[in-house]
Amino acid sequence: MGVFVLWLTFFITPFHYTDCFSVRQIGYGGRMLNERNIVTHGGARFQTNHVLRMLRHRGYTGYMIAKENTSGFIPELQIVEESIYEDAMAIVEQRKKENEQRRSVAQSSYNKTLLAGNLYCAHCGTRMSGFWHKDRYRLADGTVKEVMAPKYNCYAKGLKVRPCDGQQLYKAEIVDEIVEGIAKDIFAMISRMPKDPTIEAQLKKNIQNKENLLRELDAKLQSAKKELELYEAQIIKCIEGKSKLSEATLARMISRAEDSVAVYEKEIEKARMDKQNQKDTAAQIEDFYKEFKGWADEYESAALERRRVILSQLFSRIEIGRGYEVKVEIAMSYKQFLNLSENSQTGNRTVA
Numbered sequence: 001m002g003v004f005v006l007w008l009t010f011f012i013t014p015f016h017y018t019d020c021f022s023v024r025q026i027g028y029g030g031r032m033l034n035e036r037n038i039v040t041h042g043g044a045r046f047q048t049n050h051v052l053r054m055l056r057h058r059g060y061t062g063y064m065i066a067k068e069n070t071s072g073f074i075p076e077l078q079i080v081e082e083s084i085y086e087d088a089m090a091i092v093e094q095r096k097k098e099n100e101q102r103r104s105v106a107q108s109s110y111n112k113t114l115l116a117g118n119l120y121c122a123h124c125g126t127r128m129s130g131f132w133h134k135d136r137y138r139l140a141d142g143t144v145k146e147v148m149a150p151k152y153n154c155y156a157k158g159l160k161v162r163p164c165d166g167q168q169l170y171k172a173e174i175v176d177e178i179v180e181g182i183a184k185d186i187f188a189m190i191s192r193m194p195k196d197p198t199i200e201a202q203l204k205k206n207i208q209n210k211e212n213l214l215r216e217l218d219a220k221l222q223s224a225k226k227e228l229e230l231y232e233a234q235i236i237k238c239i240e241g242k243s244k245l246s247e248a249t250l251a252r253m254i255s256r257a258e259d260s261v262a263v264y265e266k267e268i269e270k271a272r273m274d275k276q277n278q279k280d281t282a283a284q285i286e287d288f289y290k291e292f293k294g295w296a297d298e299y300e301s302a303a304l305e306r307r308r309v310i311l312s313q314l315f316s317r318i319e320i321g322r323g324y325e326v327k328v329e330i331a332m333s334y335k336q337f338l339n340l341s342e343n344s345q346t347g348n349r350t351v352a
Contacts, residue, residue, distance in 0.1 A: 061085045064129050064155060071129035072117050076161050113150045114176040114304065118312045122321030123166030126156040130172060149173070152320065166322050178326045179318060182349055183311060186330070187296035189338060203282040210275035217271060221264035228257035281333070288333045326350070 030046040040050055054060075062078030064071040113130030120127055133151040136144050150172035155161065157168040231254045237243035238250055245253070295310050302310065311318075317329040327350040330338070 055088060058085065064131060064153070066131040066133075069131050071131060072127065074127070074129070074155060077155070077159075112304065113152065113172045114308055115152070115172075115179060115311065115318055116308070118315065119152055119175070119318050119320060121154040121156065121164060121166050122319035122325065122327060124154065124156050124162050124164035126154050126162070126164070128152040128154055128170075128320065133169065170320055170324065174324055175320055175326065178324060178349060179311065179315075179328065180307075182326070182328055182351060183299065183314060186314070186338065186351075187299055190292050191296045203278055203285065207275060207278045207282065210271055210278060214268060214271050214275065217264055217268045221261065221268060224257060224260040224264055228254065228261060231257055285336075289337060292334050292337060 030048055030051045033046045033051075038046070040046060044050075057065075058070070059065045059077070060080045061082045062073050062075060064074065064077065112132075115128075116130035117127070119130075130150060130152050132148050133153075135147045135149060137147065138144050152170045152172055152175055154164060154166060154168050157164040157166060231250060234243050234245055234250055238245060238247055243250070295314065299307060299310060314331060314334060315328045316331045319327045321327075330351065
């Protein structure tokens with residue numbers, strides 16, 4: 001595999017710079033593999049068409065591809081830069097016979113999984129990919145039945161990219177049903193819950209507390225700066241031998257004062273950011289509430305694509321573990337409207 005990766009990187013990169021993609025070079029690439037006794041997955045020697053198929057396979061740029069479905073970008077799988085791949089494909093098209101019909105390429109793939117992009121493995125933290133998986137069942141009469149079904153895949157488990165003691169595959173139907181059940185419970189809760197005026201009051205109180213903290217920190221900063229100026233004024237006296245402080249003592253005092261100034265400046269910057277975040281939230285709270293209520297009204301009748309968007313905004317993170325243990329984290333913008341404890345657990349569902 002290492003030789004193959006090195007070869008693939010070496011083979012594609014020159015085309016990116018020289019624009020000299022040709023059948024001759026493709027054939028040479030096949031010979032390179034054969035000379036190294038590298039065979040296809042079927043055990044055959046490489047032919048020109050094998051090499052061309054590999055070059056056209058977008059999976060090497062960091063995607064898992066199953067039929068017409070493509071996962072999100074997975075950095076750990078990338079061995080060829082996207083720009084190099086695109087340039088190579090453009091050259092392949094340019095080198096076709098002039099009268100050959102150009103192949104059309106789909107610009108996007110349709111993924112029927114609901115949580116693609118926002119589902120993570122609870123065991124290793126890997127972002128799960130959604131794709132169609134073929135299950136085979138042997139019936140009583142000996143025939144084999146094949147069933148295509150959407151599933152979520154922990155590629156880190158399957159490819160052994162990192163340690164993972166969870167499952168590799170989860171049936172999308174089961175996971176989606178659990179997560180949608182949580183979402184519907186939340187929507188039912190917000191539908192019967194009027195906007196709590198204490199939320200806005202608490203935000204205003206938080207802003208006032210941040211303003212008080214800023215005044216306190218600024219006073220400490222100014223005091224630390226004055227102290228530093230006094231110590232620095234002693235430097236000349238110390239040099240002239242008129243100071244009661246030794247050079248070593250004065251250096252330590254100046255260093256401590258400088259550290260205090262740096263600490264207070266850092267704390268002030270953080271307090272300012274916190275205050276601004278609170279002000280932004282207070283300004284948007286009405287919009288968040290209306291949006292939240294709107295989701296509750298439209299979710300049941302919404303199309304898959306719309307439900308996917310709603311869930312990705314409602315939940316900042318969704319995790320799936322063995323036995324279909326699901327944990328969801330509600331985005332703070334919406335969690336503030338719900339009377340939830342820090343972690344609410346029911347059966348195999350955890351809401352945080």
